[in-house]
Amino acid sequence: MSAHTIDPEFEDIAFTPRQEAVLEHALALLVGGGEKALTTAGLARTANCSKESLYKWFGDRDGLLAAVVAYQANKVHFPPESGATADAETFRTHLVAFATELLAVLFGETSLALNRLSIGQSNRDDNRLGRLLLVRGKHMISARARSLLEAGRHRGLIKFNDAEEAYQVLYGLAVRDVHIRLLLGDTPSEAERDLEAQARVAVDRFYRLFGA
Incomplete structure (x- = not known):
């Protein structure tokens, strides 16, 4: 997907390779520590990207959580x-x-x-x-x-x-x-x-x- 806030309906979404790598880190944080562990600051540090990029790609924290679930579901092609x-x-x-x-x-x-x-x-x-x-x-x-x-x-x-x-x-x-x-x-x-x-x-x- 292009670098903008994700469509809220998540229909036919396509993540870039960089976004996919970030979402894999987000999944690891979520699985390892629950929702509280998935913060923009923690993800930016773990995935080695800026918080500004995260907000541009996924919006707020709820958008990030939704993107993580959509990314996992998109593994079924x-x-x-x-x-x-x-x-x-x-x-x-x-x-x-x-x-x-x-x-x-x-x-x-x-x-x-x-x-x-x-x-x-x-x-x-x-x-x-x-x-x-x-x-x-x-x-x-x-x-x-x-x-x-x-x-x-x-x-x-x-x-x-x-x-x-x-x-x-x-x-x-x-x-x-x-x-x-x-x-x-x-x-x-x-x-x-x-x-x-x-x-x-x-x-x-x-x-x-x-x-x-």
Whole structure:
């Protein structure tokens, strides 16, 4: 993105390599010390940049926190719908790639730490992190995934009546109970570490239900 305050809706945001490096430092501060540890002064010192740059890129502290969550969510990539639905094989490949990246983000230590931190604050009225994880994380990913599924339905590659229901089925088939187990401190099995294999199985089962 260009050096200006981030659009509040965070739609299709693109960070520069320098901004991504700064946000990785911000994630480390947030995971290591909670919201209180994520300050502009602390981030500027850790990331070796000026506070002026941080304000120019992300706005105030709330904007910085929102950018951190959006950056993490953006690690799940989505292809242009026209390219994703070029043919049946291409579309299926993109669904597997989406499910693989989704699992990589959800099962990664950073996302697990952010979710644990948010859950620990869930009884607070000012749980900004929890709201951001829902709006800028989960909801943003699900909205774009539904658009991808709708594009596939439009091309006659899959069939369903409700895009949200179809996405929830795909999500459940991919994630299963592994995410909650990891949040509770369980260690994934060797098979569960093969994220692409899990994604392929999930998509295969999804097609049994929604394949055209």
